[in-house]
Amino acid sequence: xxxxxxxxSRTMAGSCLLAALCLGAATPGLAAAAQxxxxxxxxxxxxxxxxxxxxxxxxxxxxxxxxxxxxxxxPKLPPPPPPVPPPPLKAQYKPxxxxxxxxxxxxxxxxxxxxxxxxxxxxxxMPTMMIAMFPMEVLQTxxxxxxxxxxxxxxRRIYLNEKQIPIEDAEPGYWxxxxxxxxxxxxxxxxxxxxxTVTFRGVPHSDQMRIHERIEMLRPDFFEDHITVEDxxxxxxxxxxxxxxxxxxxxxxxxxxxxxxxxxxxxxxGGTRMRLGGH
Amino acid sequence: xxxxxRAWRRTWGWSVAPLCAAIALGSSGVALAHHSFAxxxxxxxxxxxxxxxxxxxxxxxxxxxxxxxxxxxxNKDYTVECxxxxxxxxxxxxxxxxxxxxxITVIIAPLKTGEPGGLLKQVTLPDGRVFANGAPAGKAxxx
Numbered sequence: 001x002x003x004x005x006x007x008x009s010r011t012m013a014g015s016c017l018l019a020a021l022c023l024g025a026a027t028p029g030l031a032a033a034a035q036x037x038x039x040x041x042x043x044x045x046x047x048x049x050x051x052x053x054x055x056x057x058x059x060x061x062x063x064x065x066x067x068x069x070x071x072x073x074x075p076k077l078p079p080p081p082p083p084v085p086p087p088p089l090k091a092q093y094k095p096x097x098x099x100x101x102x103x104x105x106x107x108x109x110x111x112x113x114x115x116x117x118x119x120x121x122x123x124x125x126m127p128t129m130m131i132a133m134f135p136m137e138v139l140q141t142x143x144x145x146x147x148x149x150x151x152x153x154x155x156r157r158i159y160l161n162e163k164q165i166p167i168e169d170a171e172p173g174y175w176x177x178x179x180x181x182x183x184x185x186x187x188x189x190x191x192x193x194x195x196x197t198v199t200f201r202g203v204p205h206s207d208q209m210r211i212h213e214r215i216e217m218l219r220p221d222f223f224e225d226h227i228t229v230e231d232x233x234x235x236x237x238x239x240x241x242x243x244x245x246x247x248x249x250x251x252x253x254x255x256x257x258x259x260x261x262x263x264x265x266x267x268x269x270g271g272t273r274m275r276l277g278g279h
Numbered sequence: 280x281x282x283x284x285r286a287w288r289r290t291w292g293w294s295v296a297p298l299c300a301a302i303a304l305g306s307s308g309v310a311l312a313h314h315s316f317a318x319x320x321x322x323x324x325x326x327x328x329x330x331x332x333x334x335x336x337x338x339x340x341x342x343x344x345x346x347x348x349x350x351x352x353x354n355k356d357y358t359v360e361c362x363x364x365x366x367x368x369x370x371x372x373x374x375x376x377x378x379x380x381x382x383i384t385v386i387i388a389p390l391k392t393g394e395p396g397g398l399l400k401q402v403t404l405p406d407g408r409v410f411a412n413g414a415p416a417g418k419a420x421x422x
Contacts, residue, residue, distance in 0.1 A: 111391040113315030121339060134365055150365060254365045260337030262360075274318060276358045276396050277344065 059187070059217065060140045062251040065132040066222070066244045077222055081242035087203040088237040100202055112271025117197065119272055121258035123152035125174030125198035126191055127211050127227050130243055137253050145180060145187065153256050158189050167192045167208060174198050176211070189213040206233035221247035316416075319388040319398040324421045325350070327357060328384045334377040338363050343377060343399070345385065358396035359385055366413035381405050386419040 066080070067073050073080050089097055107114050118124055124131075134150035145158040156175040164179045170193030171177070180189040191211040199205065209231040217223045222244065229239040262275040329347025341361035348354045361367060364374065377383065382405050387397030399412040401419040411418060 108315055108317040111317050111320075113317040254368065256338050256363075256365065258338050260335060260342070261339055262342065262358075263339075272315065272318060273392070274358065274360060274390065274396060276394055277356060 058140060058220075059138040059145065059215070059223065061138060062248040062253060063132070063136045063138065063223075063245040064248045065136075066246040077246070078218060078224070078244070081224065081244055084201070084241040085239070087201065087239050088235050089203065090234060090236050093204060093234055097203060104202075107271055110269075110271070112266065112269045115263070115265035115270065115272045119261075119263050121152070121261045123149075123154045123174055125154075126156065126176055126194055127213075127229065128198075128200045129154050129156065129175070130213075130225055130227065132243065132245065134256070135248055135251055135253060136245065148253065150253050150256055152258060158187075164190050164192065167210065170207075172196070172207065180213075185217040187213075187215040187217075189215065200229070203239075204234055205229075205231045208232050209234075316388075316398065318390060318392075320391050321388040321398070321400075321417060321420070323389065324386055324400060324419060325389050325397065326384065326386050326421060328382070329357070331377055331379050331381040331383055332356065333379055336364055336374040341367060341372075343383075343385070343402070345383070347385075349395075355395040357387070359387055359399050360397070361399045362413035362416055366415065370411065370413055372410055376404065377402075386421060 066077070087097070104114055113119075123129070129147075129149050132149060136150070137148045139146040139148075143160050145160065147156045147158070148154065154175070156178060158178040158180040160179070161181055162179045165177055172193055172195040174195060176191040176193040178189050178191040180187050182188075189212070191213070192209070194205065194209055194211070196205065196207070209229065212228040212230070214226040215223055216226065224242050224244045226242045227240065229235070263272050264275055265271070266273045327345065327347040327349065329345045332344040332346055333342075334344075335342040340363055343359040343361065345357045345359055346354065347357055384403040385399055386401040387399055389397040398416055400416060401409060401411055403409050
């Protein structure tokens with residue numbers, strides 16, 4: 001529905017951006033121009049770049065995804081990012097993924113929605129966390145940017161001006177190991193070490209997956225995260241998508257501990273059921 | 280409706296619109312918010328008046344246990360699922376606004392299994408105040 005709303009409300013500029021993104025994914029030259037290049041993705045950080053946050057356009061504060069589902073885009077802001085394109089899965093992996101999507105749809109239609117990790121109260125991890133289902137808080141401190149998502153109390157730490165660890169040394173986890181540096185008003189982030197079970201849209205990935213982000217502070221109260229997923233094992237090309245965020249002034253983040261989950265897996269159908277009468 | 284859609288994603292995210300997502304994306308395997316609405320029958324909403332047995336302010340959901348007499352005259356304990364504290368805080372609920380013993384009226388989308396429980400659409404408190412369950416859950420379609 002969000003995507004439909006976005007499709008409906010997307011401006012011409014948004015369409016052009018979508019086209020550019022699709023082209024970018026399919027055309028190596030364009031991809032290199034539009035996204036972090038292979039060399040930028042690598043650990044080396046140019047010594048000349050002072051990795052300090054922009055003086056005015058600080059990321060510190062609380063943020064909401066923009067536009068919220070069904071919210072009319074603000075003409076004063078850049079057009080909302082286009083919908084996430086389908087994953088460029090290699091041919092041998094696509095049928096299984098397609099079948100899984102169909103199975104989810106069928107299960108929902110039967111009233112037996114799948115019992116997923118998220119329903120189990122596991123956090124969604126990277127890059128899903130950046131869809132910012134709930135408000136998000138960002139802190140800039142010396143040498144580090146910290147991003148927190150209210151849902152499931154998720155925290156990711158981005159170490160500034162550090163060399164990325166070798167990908168084979170990255171411990172698998174939910175948020176991975178992130179390093180970043182500022183280039184003007186853009187924070188470039190490289191993330192490795194996402195657990196195989198932590199997937200975005202159910203798309204499988206290998207331990208070679210790398211997530212690049214360009215967090216671009218376009219206005220003091222508006223930024224975009226341009227995310228590119230690379231995985232030489234599962235994907236034929238980089239998979240790129242963007243999300244936008246607006247500042248939520250004065251919002252105080254709430255805690256979120258998933259300690260009262262009444263949803264459980266029906267042993268017969270595998271679908272989600274709600275436990276009655278308490279725990 | 281706009282308000283409804285606007286906050287929909289916040290709690291229920293993509294899971295509520297697998298078909299829409301499928302049309303738009305060619306897929307529906309997107310980040311599920313806590314869970315899908317597919318367990319509940321929003322097309323056949325039910326109104327129940329009863330006495331609160333417990334009110335649990337917790338994540339991933341807030342719950343009301345309600346002893347009520349249904350349209351068929353039978354008295355049962357119903358489990359009523361609400362949104363989460365964050366969503367409800369933002370639309371004016373308070374963690375202690377419902378207490379055991381309170382006489383309340385709820386409109387729910389019942390469980391498709393026929394078990395006594397459902398998704399809250401609207402609650403009327405003893406003092407007459409009426410609250411929705413946050414935009415994600417959608418509005419009551421009956422009075």
